[in-house]
Amino acid sequence: MGQYQLAQLRRYDAEAIAQHYRYRPWLLLWRAFRIIWLFAGFILGLKWDEWQNQVEQNKLRRAARLREILTRLGPTFIKIGQALSTRPDLVRKDFLDELVKLQDQLPSFDNAIAFQTIETELARSIKDIFSQISTEPVAAASLGQVYRARLHSGEEVAVKVQRPNLRPLLTLDLYLIRWAAGWLAPWLPLNLGHDLTMIVDEFGTKLFEEIDYLNEGRNAEKFATNFRNDPHVKVPAIYWRYTSPRVLTLEWINGFKLTDTQRIQEAGLDTDTLIEIGVTAGLQQLLEHGFFHADPHPGNLFAMPDGRMAYIDFGMMDQLDEFTKETLVDAIVHLVNKDYTEIAEDLVKLGFLTPDTDICPIVPALEVVLGNAIGKSVRDFNFKSITDSFSGLMYEYPFRVPAKFALIIRSLVTQEGIALSLNPNFKIVEVSYPYVARRLLKGETPELRRRLLNVLFKDGKFQWQRLEELIAIARSDENFDLLPTAQLGLQYFLSDEGKFLRQQLVLALTEDDRLHTEEVQRLWNLVKDELKPARLLDAAVGALTNLSKEQTAAIIPAAVLSLRVFQGKH
Known part of the structure; x- marks a missing residue:
């Protein structure tokens, strides 16, 4: 070749x-x-x-x-x-x-070469494409540089131009690094040396994806589709007529880098709101869409004057399959439940431990590390302390970081770092756990409903305090409306799928030979301001209208059973 x-x-x-x-x-x-x-x-x-x-x-x-x-x-x-x-x-x-x-503080390459690349790639002159273009690049990155321009149709655009001779240089370096990794692997600790060449290959694959601007454009549009109903996230539009493998033309974003706290404050933007948008969008990418921005450094995230957060640079993205997304949610649920054996099994499923690993000695170590990190309350959880503690475990037990999760961890650490630069007292769980709580309470899918039951029941007993905590945490978001969630919950409760929950709730209300009126009263005090009788009646009617006659008839025995169990115990 x-x-x-x-x-x-x-x-x-x-x-x-x-x-x-x-x-x-x-x-x-x-x-x-x-x-x-x-x-x-x-x-x-x-x-x-x-x-x-x-x-x-x-x-x-x-x-x-x-x-x-x-x-x-x-x-x-x-x-x-x-x-x-x-x-x-x-x-x-x-x-x-x-x-x-x-x-973002890198030397630029010659403008003449950049403009020649634009003309060669798009097969027309600069004057034919743009009514004006900046004489110097407004930003220079590792793989290309960006010019600010205006199309003849009036739209303001960013024009990204690739550095010359990239592929020969990248391939030469990747070959040398891969060769060095093969020699170094046997001398490194197991967790670092394991599949070192595979990590280099993953890095190489991502680099090649990043230097294909057509791929980046497709990524941007897929990301925009995922967030099409989110009014807080902005993704620039791609101008395909002026885009090629080495030139990318996209909508110009007016905004401030997330690390520019002074300009953000001068614009009257609330930093805590921006943090919440960023963390929630990050969790949606990982747990809902499975398609995530793997390079969310400060140069790629902008706060817009209208309060939205804009993502740019979609060269480095990655995709999670359904199994991985579900296992991640499982791991969060097991973390909340402090089920350390299940967490160890989740780590095997996610590839952090090999299937033949004996997890028995690892479980107590996880209990020490995660127990200290979580503390008495979920709100005390500290992501940094988890990563620090795990780095110690990596040397004692045969943990390895799968290449895909190296990107996820990088993404999470970067986002937490950005958040801490905006608010030094920020804790990632104060934003992320309400999001998880809302998703569990809404239970849009059978898998999420099953996980909600896993949270609410432990060792066959209903966890009243856990439900109170979930509702309280979910309601910490002012935009969270409990009524639609209550309606979904009622529909599930009355459905065939909810038969187990109906039976368990009857037992939970009457377990330990007493009627749990105190717990019910505490729950009602928590939600009564939002669930006014008139709204609650509407929600109940709405839930019942979605049930068939057979399903409605099926709930009558449950009510009778509830009464009989209570009478039998008193």
């Missing part, structure tokens, strides 16, 4: 790339020498600081040097640096502060 064919390679193919470079050792040797030379100098500098006791004085200079090295080595190493910039558990804070600059 010649250099021309390599430049035309549309999908990452480790074998094809290896075959190409196997017969071009001079390219490998020169690139490897350059990489080793730059990093050897950097490591010697760190060691020199240690010998001279100058670590503290020189740490900022060394961090800046690392950023310069990654920038000089080009797109592949910049992307690695960007990934590390979201991992405070792996990288020192001084290095972290510099690596964050790799998100």
Whole structure:
């Protein structure tokens, strides 16, 4: 495969790339020498600081040097640096502060090359396409740069142009990194060395998807479709007539980066509301749509003057299957229930532990780690403490992080980091658990209804306090209306599917040889302000009208059974 064919390679193919470079050792040797030379100098500098006791004085200079090295080595190493910039558990804070600059403070390439790329890709002149275009790029990223322009039809657009000769450079670096990973894997701890080449392949696959702007455009439209009914999330429209594999034209977004707290406050926007929009949208991507933004760094998220949050840059996305989504919800339910054996089984299902792993010694360790992180209340849950504690477990037990979950964890850590920059007292669960509670209470699908029952019943006993907590947490969102949920709940309760719940509720009301009027009274006090008698009657009528005659008749025995059980116990 010649250099021309390599430049035309549309999908990452480790074998094809290896075959190409196997017969071009001079390219490998020169690139490897350059990489080793730059990093050897950097490591010697760190060691020199240690010998001279100058670590503290020189740490900022060394961090800046690392950023310069990654920038000089080009797109592949910049992307690695960007990934590390979201991992405070792996990288020192001084290095972290510099690596964050790799998100959007990168050198641009020559305008003449960018404009020539636009004209070649779109087969027309710049003047024919745009009535005006900025003379300099407004942003430069690792794989391309962006110009602000206006179409002849009047729409203001962002024009993203890819850096030249990307594929040959990316494939060369990926081949060298994969080769190094194969050599390093046996020397690393099990959890880090396991499938190291697979992680490189996943990285390569994502990089190739990211440099196909047609793929990015399709991702943006799919993401927009998922959020079409959400008034808080904005996705820019794609102008397909002016888009190609190396040029992407999309709607211009007027807004402020989420890290620009001063401008956000000056615009009169509420930071806590923005956090809630971001976290809820992130959970919807993972648990509902299964299609998530895997690179939500501060340069890709904007607060708009009207209070909406805008997502841009859809090059790095990933898809979760139904089984994974359901298992994630299961894991949240088991975490709430403190069912640590089930959590260990969930980790096996999700690929963090191999199926042949003996989970018996792992369960007590999970209980210690998760029990301390959750504390007495779900609201005390701290995502950072979980990741820190798990990093300790990774060395003691055969945990591994599946490539897909490396992206999810990166996404969650990044979003939590953005939220903390807006509000240092932010706790991710204060927003995320109300969302999960609302979804469970609404129970739109049989799977969610089954999980709600798992939350409400433990060891065969109805958890009154859990239901109170769910309702209280769900109602912490001012926009949450309990009535539609009550109507859905009543429909389920009266349906064939709700037969088990009817029986269990009768037993729950009368268990321990007493009528649980206190618990019912507490629940009523919690919801009575929202569930006025007139609204409640409407909801009941609405629920009953959706039932068949057979289903309506089936609830009469349940009422009779309730009365008999109560009379028999008193």
